[in-house]
Amino acid sequence: MNPENDHLKELDALITEALKEKPEWELSLSFTDTLLRKVEKRLTWRELIREFAMKTGIVAGSLVVLLVCLIFPLRESLNPFLLLIVEHWQLVTGAGFLILFTFFSDQVLLKFFSKQRLYAGSGS
Amino acid sequence: MDDATLIAQVQNGNEHANRFLIEKYKNLVWHMVLRMVDQTEDAEDLCQEIFLRVFKDIGKFRGESKLSTWIGTISYNMSVTYLRKKGKNIMVSVDDYLPVASDKPAVESADEAFDKSSMKKIVHRVIDSLPVQYRTVITLFYLEELSYKEIEEITGMPDGTIKSYLNRGRQAIREGVLQLVPDMRPVVNKEVIN
Numbered sequence: 001m002n003p004e005n006d007h008l009k010e011l012d013a014l015i016t017e018a019l020k021e022k023p024e025w026e027l028s029l030s031f032t033d034t035l036l037r038k039v040e041k042r043l044t045w046r047e048l049i050r051e052f053a054m055k056t057g058i059v060a061g062s063l064v065v066l067l068v069c070l071i072f073p074l075r076e077s078l079n080p081f082l083l084l085i086v087e088h089w090q091l092v093t094g095a096g097f098l099i100l101f102t103f104f105s106d107q108v109l110l111k112f113f114s115k116q117r118l119y120a121g122s123g124s
Numbered sequence: 125m126d127d128a129t130l131i132a133q134v135q136n137g138n139e140h141a142n143r144f145l146i147e148k149y150k151n152l153v154w155h156m157v158l159r160m161v162d163q164t165e166d167a168e169d170l171c172q173e174i175f176l177r178v179f180k181d182i183g184k185f186r187g188e189s190k191l192s193t194w195i196g197t198i199s200y201n202m203s204v205t206y207l208r209k210k211g212k213n214i215m216v217s218v219d220d221y222l223p224v225a226s227d228k229p230a231v232e233s234a235d236e237a238f239d240k241s242s243m244k245k246i247v248h249r250v251i252d253s254l255p256v257q258y259r260t261v262i263t264l265f266y267l268e269e270l271s272y273k274e275i276e277e278i279t280g281m282p283d284g285t286i287k288s289y290l291n292r293g294r295q296a297i298r299e300g301v302l303q304l305v306p307d308m309r310p311v312v313n314k315e316v317i318n
Contacts, residue, residue: 008298014240015297018247019266027154027168032146035172039142039179 044115048108055107056100127191134182146175152192152268153199159263160203160256170206174199189277196270196278200260207256243305250300254293257281261289 028034071078085092125133125144133141153174157167177198185194251259260279264270265286270278275286 011298011301012294014243015247015294015301016266018244019251019262019297021244021248022151022267023155023158025158025167027150027171031150031168031171032143035146035175036139036142038172038176040139042176042179043137 041116045112048112052104052107056103128187131182131185131187131191134179142179145178149178149192149195150175152196155263155267156196156199156260157203159251159259160200161206162252166206170202174202177202190274193270193274193277196264196268196274200278203260212256243301246301246304247297250297250304253300254296258289258293258296261286262293265290 125141130141130145130148134145150171153171154167157170157174161167161170174195178195181198185191189197251262254262257279261275261281264275264278272283272286275281276283279286281289
């Protein structure tokens with residue numbers, strides 16, 4: 001028996017054993033809970049945005065349909081109103097943004113933060 | 125729970141399924157990240173980012189491979205991106221790497237060398253000094269016990285390259301250990317006696 005070969009075989013066995021060993025460092029105990037909170041947060045946000053987009057789409061679509069339905073029979077009486085909108089387009093756009101932002105705050109931001117508070121309060 | 129059921133449950137937003145998926149695969153992700161990006165504070169954050177990507181993209185998983193392989197691929201790609209952002213070169217040819225020589229003695233005394241756990245620490249020190257690709261392939265093969273095919277799917281390396289990395293990696297570890305502990309013979313003999 002060659003002692004040099006035995007020595008290398010022993011070393012190889014030691015290396016294999018070391019390679020199969022789990023690292024000393026471990027994930028923190030709160031890893032799963034922290035991650036689940038992040039996942040929950042992202043899912044909630046995505047869901048609320050989807051709902052907001054759908055509701056906005058429905059409201060905007062209904063307004064467009066209403067406008068199209070009214071514009072032909074009441075073209076004459078609507079003209080001054082349309083002119084007013086064109087003249088004060090900045091004001092109208094600003095009001096539109098304000099309504100949209102209020103709707104967004106109510107439907108997304110408030111719901112998101114209250115859900116987060118509820119989640120944090122439950123201790124999970 | 126099989127992969128298909130687990131994926132369906134995760135897609136339905138079942139929190140228990142989310143927890144189960146994390147618990148089942150967190151070691152695979154952690155071991156890969158730890159070996160690829162070293163023991164930095166960023167490793168755990170990167171693991172979180174990897175799982176967030178898994179949850180985001182789970183709808184794209186077509187079941188062509190095992191879920192573990194798919195998660196391993198995401199872990200590998202995101203770790204590579206992280207290393208590139210940090211400006212680290214990960215592409216080292218199997219022919220280019222030479223074990224890193226160290227001026228510092230690996231063991232303070234002969235007695236320390238006789239301790240098997242100290243020897244394992246030395247082996248781990250040598251592993252840590254290997255290039256990323258070596259460490260990744262070695263971890264997937266020995267620690268996660270994945271097949272060549274699975275490692276190929278995860279890393280995108282050809283079968284031959286994986287085998288080369290494994291062989292050269294082992295050789296480099298052996299040479300590295302012998303370099304750090306030149307007088308290995310008594311160590312091994314003592315182990316045999318014990």
